[in-house]
Amino acid sequence: xxxxxxxxxxxxxxxxKKAGTYKHLRHLTTPMAPEVHMEEAGDVIVLxxxxxxxxxxxxxxxEAGKRGLDKYGAGTASVRFICGTFDIHRVLEQxxxxxxxxxxxxxxxxxxxxxxxxxxxxxxxGSAIVSDELNHASIIDGVRLASKARRERFKHSNMGExxxxxxxxxxxxxxxxxxxGVFSMEGDLARxxxxxxxxxxxxxxxxxxxxxxxxxxxxxxxxxxxxYGLTGQVDVITGTLGxxxxxxxxxxxxxxxxxxxxxxxxxxxxxxxxALPATVACSALEAIEYxxxxxxxxxxxxxxxxxxxxxxxxxxxxxxxxxSAIIPIxxxxxxxxxxxxxxxxxxxxxxxxxxxxxxxxGTARIRVQISAALTKDEMDRALAAFESVGRESGxx
Numbered sequence: 001x002x003x004x005x006x007x008x009x010x011x012x013x014x015x016x017k018k019a020g021t022y023k024h025l026r027h028l029t030t031p032m033a034p035e036v037h038m039e040e041a042g043d044v045i046v047l048x049x050x051x052x053x054x055x056x057x058x059x060x061x062x063e064a065g066k067r068g069l070d071k072y073g074a075g076t077a078s079v080r081f082i083c084g085t086f087d088i089h090r091v092l093e094q095x096x097x098x099x100x101x102x103x104x105x106x107x108x109x110x111x112x113x114x115x116x117x118x119x120x121x122x123x124x125x126g127s128a129i130v131s132d133e134l135n136h137a138s139i140i141d142g143v144r145l146a147s148k149a150r151r152e153r154f155k156h157s158n159m160g161e162x163x164x165x166x167x168x169x170x171x172x173x174x175x176x177x178x179x180x181g182v183f184s185m186e187g188d189l190a191r192x193x194x195x196x197x198x199x200x201x202x203x204x205x206x207x208x209x210x211x212x213x214x215x216x217x218x219x220x221x222x223x224x225x226x227x228y229g230l231t232g233q234v235d236v237i238t239g240t241l242g243x244x245x246x247x248x249x250x251x252x253x254x255x256x257x258x259x260x261x262x263x264x265x266x267x268x269x270x271x272x273x274x275a276l277p278a279t280v281a282c283s284a285l286e287a288i289e290y291x292x293x294x295x296x297x298x299x300x301x302x303x304x305x306x307x308x309x310x311x312x313x314x315x316x317x318x319x320x321x322x323x324s325a326i327i328p329i330x331x332x333x334x335x336x337x338x339x340x341x342x343x344x345x346x347x348x349x350x351x352x353x354x355x356x357x358x359x360x361x362g363t364a365r366i367r368v369q370i371s372a373a374l375t376k377d378e379m380d381r382a383l384a385a386f387e388s389v390g391r392e393s394g395x396x
Contacts, residue, residue, distance in 0.1 A: 020335030050243035054373025068282025111251030181224030187326030215244025246287035
């Protein structure tokens with residue numbers, strides 16, 4: 001063991017602890033649900049989960065995973081083109097494509113892998129990528145891997161600057177405009193109608209990562225694209241199976257037949273990573289079927305979000321406005337956000353504080369995420385904790 005290296009690591013960790021920005025892992029002993037048991041805090045209400053529809057512990061979704069484990073075993077043992085693709089992967093991918101209104105889809109072990117496998121595959125010498133500055137880190141890293149492409153960023157949701165960037169890269173091929181559908185730290189939506197119109201005007205293709213929109217936005221939970229009535233007008237959709245759609249793991253790219261075949265041939269995370277575990281594919285497939293059969297979950301999520309947001313305002317908080325199920329409350333410094341989340345946890349509410357480098361300095365926040373599975377009683381108890389902590393901490 002290199003002692004000098006270990007000492008450097010420990011010094012850096014000690015600095016995080018001294019600054020109050022050190023992150024602690026919390027250990028759950030029960031399934032992800034509106035209320036869970038945590039080793040460090042006992043029974044707590046969860047307001048920090050991507051389990052937007054409450055499907056992570058839905059019995060039908062869990063049973064589908066168990067059947068998949070019995071039928072297909074524990075693992076895939078190698079990559080798909082070497083030792084074969086289980087038929088459940090094909091069924092899931094066809095279902096994702098049908099759900100989103102695209103020709104085809106391809107699953108990955110995570111949306112991070114999907115995003116890092118997409119851009120380097122489709123963007124080579126002479127291409128250009130124009131990306132919103134607040135896009136998710138997986139998009140940022142994916143764009144970095146497309147090292148031969150010209151890469152530009154535009155200010156968040158600034159359509160004037162997007163057009164200027166498109167003018168600057170005009171003549172490149174392909175030109176890719178990429179945006180989150182729902183921005184995870186802000187909770188706001190991409191201005192997709194304007195983005196799509198500008199992309200068409202300049203001959204660009206649009207890529208939307210709708211990880212926080214799938215299952216949340218749109219009349220039937222098909223995401224931000226459905227919300228805006230743009231089904232069929234976005235070229236590429238990436239997303240996750242690890243949030244609203246069962247919450248286990250997995251990501252996907254959805255688009256044309258030719259795009260998906262190209263990714264199968266050339267996308268490095270696809271070529272060199274094991275496939276999504278079959279049990280996860282089975283539970284994700286059932287989650288999509290369950291959502292289709294229970295569209296009222298989407299409306300219940302919206303009702304819960306409205307209820308919680310309005311109550312926070314009555315207490316005296318000023319959450320950022322959005323149409324999604326994400327309710328950010330700006331508190332300022334990173335240490336303050338972490339301290340506030342710790343105080344809430346002591347009162348039985350599990351919600352995470354985010355600071356730099358996840359968000360810019362001075363904009364640290366508590367990010368509340370609402371689930372359709374939350375009851376009014378659970379939300380009221382959480383709101384009482386928010387009021388108590390807010391007054392104690394001087395946030396109100």
